[in-house]
Amino acid sequence: MRKLYLMLIPAIWILTSCSKTASNEQNNAAQQRANDFQASIKTHKFKPVAFYSDKPIHYISTDSARTDLWIYVKSYIKDDVNVFNDNGTVTIYQNADKMPGNEAATINASYGTLVKGTDVMFNFVDYNYVATQYRLEQLDNAYFTVYVDGPAGSKLFSKFARID
DSSP states (O other): OHHHHHHHHHHHHHHHHHHHHHHHHHHHHHHHHHHHHHHHHBTOEEEEEEEEEEEEEOSSTTSOOEEEOGGGSOHHHHTOEEEEOTTSEEEEEOOSSOOTTOOOSEEEEEOEEEEETTEEEEEEEOTTSOEEEEEEEEEOSSEEEEEEEOGGGOEEEEEEEEOO
16 A cells, blocks of 8 residues: 555656646747737737627627627727837727717727736727727737627627738
8 A cells, every 4th residue: 555655646746747847838838929919919000800709699689699790890990090009008090980079089008918827818998998808819910819708608809900
């Protein structure tokens, strides 16, 4: 019996060290992805191009369930151009269609990335220009997609296209 305990101790030690290594590798990968995302968006202009859900939802309770939610995006958001500055601020150019009650040509807010576990989080703004935290879903040279948790266990995705 004592031999069994002595054999279990190294086995447990090896298994826990392997899981720590895997966890560290995942955290390092997430941190690298966050750094890549932050570097990719800096000093570039992005425009919202899509808003959708991963499963059909009733975004408006009186409407039919759907996944393509672009029709619900406010017109003043659709013509926005977002410039992510080096200093952690974003300048939102409202262009011709401005948010009712805010006729300023630009709106300034903070943005940033951080890692939570294996997720890359993106602090940005919502459709009312209120600070909101998103998760990064996809990133390439032309687009990035972020999401928030939506109704009925859905994910609400916002896709932005690079325009410069």
